Amino acid sequence: MRVAVRLLWLMAAALLLAACAGAALRGTGDLGLVIERASGHVTLVNTSSRSAYARIGGLGDLSHASVVYSRDARYAYVFGRDGGLSKIDLLEARLVKRVIQSGNAIGGSISQDGRIVVAQNYTPGGIKAFDAETLELLAEVPAEYAPGQFSKVVGLADVPGNKFAYALFDGGEIRVTDFSDPKRPTTQRYPAGRQPYDGLVTPDGRHYLAGLFGEDGVALLDLWQPEKGSRRILDKYGKGEEKLPVFKMPHLRGWSVAAGRAWLPAIGRNEVLVVDASTWKETARVAVKGQPVFVMASPDGRQVWVNFAFPDNGWVQVIDTLSGQVVQTLQPGKAVLHMEFTPRGEAVWISARDDNRVLIYDTRNYRELGSLPAEAPSGIFFTSRAARIGF
Template structure:
């Protein structure tokens, strides 16, 4: 059963009326109406639970339990922003009602999964899997399986799927780690999806992102210096290499955690992307995709995230530098602040318009709410080994 506790000012009233209400209205919702636009989900990776949080008042509202192995879990939202779909590492998809703070449905769909996306019409959930590799499509309402796309279908062994992102027209783009491909999946008929393959896009794509206008899909490459760019407006032109040779023959430094890519790394005219094996953030012009600068940072970047307004870019790091966060000023492309907010900072999430950023500190069991204007901590909240933080404002953004 999904446990939940709303800690609100309704307690006094509830205490007075509880005996009566229990008898008369058992099971009936007495919660006042509210919206979901400022709600979010925090993954508590080790305990298989999520917290439902309110980012207007920087408070936790409830905990929902029973979601399984949530290491490396990620979340997408229904387009009414009421439901969160949580993709667990154990291959389960859990649909959580943010308002009722309740686990609505949980399906186990693979043995090893890494994330998912929601279609542009909001009707289809796509899950990307490592084992068995492939993509499965589900009905967003009831999580019924609609179809499976095997990445082994074309021979050469099944490939792990990385970087799954939604694209306009009920399409999804993703990369194949083992076979070095990008696939474009047209799910406009979700029971019979169509695949367009792009081969030889580069060695070991480890993650991908769709630009926030849904035009571009970019896969980061582990196996070579550079990224692979797919322009969906010119699909016939195929996939081309960008930022090639950014390491320029320098010795690659060890990578103790793979970076993560998502559409947030594009700020104004530039894309800010993590280098692999170099302690740098790469800056590319987001029309020509030519490299315009590198920003030296203190470690291997993991998340490189632009504030919603695009003025600053926040970076966290792989082990052993995962207790630090750096803030890059976009116009000058300089690090302007190094924060040391807690041990194992795994994730960062901006409030919808960027007045604050929430950080998760796994090893200090806390969340930090940082004021982006003053770069000071507004509040800390307890959490059980928190990892990902996902705000419902993602519901209306492509590539999220």
């Protein structure tokens, strides 16, 4: 009898332990977050169950907020417009730490070894490096391009060797800062052209591209042979024609490369520019519904999804990269601000700011798979970014 009772107790204990362990252990590979720009919240989401599992507030001004992930894909670093840098634990669904690192920020990136988080700032113009663990300031590199003149920084992207490439909007430069000695960074400077608005590093980490707003063209730097300097590609792609007014700046990231080509938004034209990613010569142009903002390749590179600037921001178009043709036109909702593919691209999540919804589409048949409520959603960021160069 006594033995039987003891056995029962043991079984109960084992069951409890198993239940606890089951709840506590989980990966982060199918997690991510959605920025709710107006209210300073993020909603934590699961791409397997297509659901939200937590919401965290108090993150300040999240207009134009962007996110990078720690290399274990557990922590999200959220860069807010107001210079706030917040570290969020996706597993415990809580804010770990928050610092105000500048007056006006535009995003950030994380180093190859995952130890350094770098923020790019408009005010004061420059970049700042932080310890990824503690968010303690390690170094500051002002974007001084002429004596006493500081530029807004755009297009910050990590490159191998704990380096970061970025561009100076006012200074017209590309810079590469080496943080291999985190407290004593060194910087190389290259000419870019007038008003670079954003930049990207190709997925192999070899090339940095800075898109220009002030002139027709893109500046290219081969990071494997930086001594050769920067050069111009897509020079004068507008062919002297008058630009359409630009109501929103496009965004560039390493997702632009697919099927051996780079798919880039044209400035002031309703076109996607296609460039061979080995010769860097223009190979085609795709006419689209409006001025592209995000031109994003699916993870396999078979499709490129495009959203547009105001007033065409209710549309999304899909380009087939084999034919170079638009194969689908969708109207997911009002004010589509961002798109994010699930890690292997079977679905894409789309934020419709003015509908207060995130929509999920099947990338094979373009059917809506579901949707989630979110307050003025903008950026959507999945943990698959953690392992990508240039993010």
